[in-house]
Amino acid sequence: MKRLIHFLVLVGTVILLAAQMAWSGTFEASASAGILDVDNATYLLGDVFQGHGDLVQLIWAGPDGVADQADSLGQTTDDDSLLGTTYIGYGYPFEPNSGKFSTIWTHDALVVGAVVFIRAWNDSVVSVNRPVAYGNSELYTLANDFDSHDFQSFRLSQTINVPVELSSFVASAKPGMIEVRWTTQSETDNLGFYVYRSESPHGVKTQLNDKLIEGAMNSQIRHDYLFEDREIVDQMVYYYWLADVALDGRVTFNGPRTAVAMSKPEYYSLEQNYPNPFNPSTSIRYQIKESGWVNLTIYNIRGQMIRRLVNQAETAGDYNIEWDGRDESGLIVPSGTYIYSLDVNGFRAYRRMTMTK
Secondary structure, rough: OOOHHHHHHHHHHHHHHHHHHHHEEEEEEEEEOOOEEOHHHHOOOOOOOOOOOOEEEEEEEEOOOOOOOOHHHHHHOOOOOEEEEEOOOEEEEOOOOOOOOEEEEOOOOOOOEEEEEEEEOOOOOOOOOOOEEEEEOOOOOOOOOEEEOOOOOOHHHHHEEOOOEEEEEEEEEEEOOOEEEEEEEEEEEEEEEEEEEOOOOOOOEEOOOOOOEEEEEEOOOOOOEEEOOOOOOOOOOOEEEEEEEEEHHHHHHHHEEEEEOOOOOOEEEEEEEEEEEEOEEEEEEEEEOOOOEEEEEEEEEOOOOOEEEEEEEEOEEEEEEOOOEOOOOOOOOOEEEEEEEEEEEEEEEEEEEEEOO
16 A cells, blocks of 8 residues: 555656646757857867856747847847756767757746747856857747757857947937947957948948047946937938947947937027036037037136137037036136136027036
């Protein structure tokens, strides 16, 4: 009787486990032909005894069924989702260094119709501190609840060690121009940036800045950048890409970001600075409806010139300039009231602002 009870409990456990696996979905993946490293000649390495061979990930391509690239930390992006990891050599203990693996994953996302792919790395961990090459297999669509697929072989071809870690990249329409802004949290051997534009998502990209926008080269602190595109047509849709250029010549594209061009200002205006009162700096915004020579000057209360912020030809548009509270000699001005004036194409306007300490 005890044996019968033990047998029934065992059978029940097996049935329960089988039901759980069917409910979650189970997928067997392998690479019988072996995954090649970046040289396209040698295979990824395995370490079946320590369990730290080159890394293999199973990734769900998300509802859109598209394999998105990893970010600079190796994490999945957009709608992709990491389902599990294993190592080269797993399942092939007698061929640990031939780029092969074989393993079974169980996950709720492994349902009929789900699109998955394999991402491989030539290291046992994903680390941004050193170059870690990776590559993606072809996409595979699951045909049933318990599916098996041999991804055969593919080659590592990309690197995770990018020169720039972007935390923000946006394109915003302003009257008469489109502002392209981006922020980096870290930069490694980064020479700088080029901004590109096209009139469709897959159109020809046109480089907008002839001179490289200098990067921070090597930095672990935040840097903010701005590019103003004023060669635009009202109501036109534009697509922008940001290309960062590494010291070794690698160029990495980010984007696109989209903006719809706004018409140029219909009038001249000089707005109140913000903040006001201010310390230590403040921003001054103005609009000009036609191209012309612009003078934006700061005076003290006695009418003496303190600082000329703008003295150049500018195209029609909306402008914003910052005053750092310093005079022409670079010295910080004392507390008090100051007057700033805008002079362009016969238009002249004055406003007051207050510096406090």
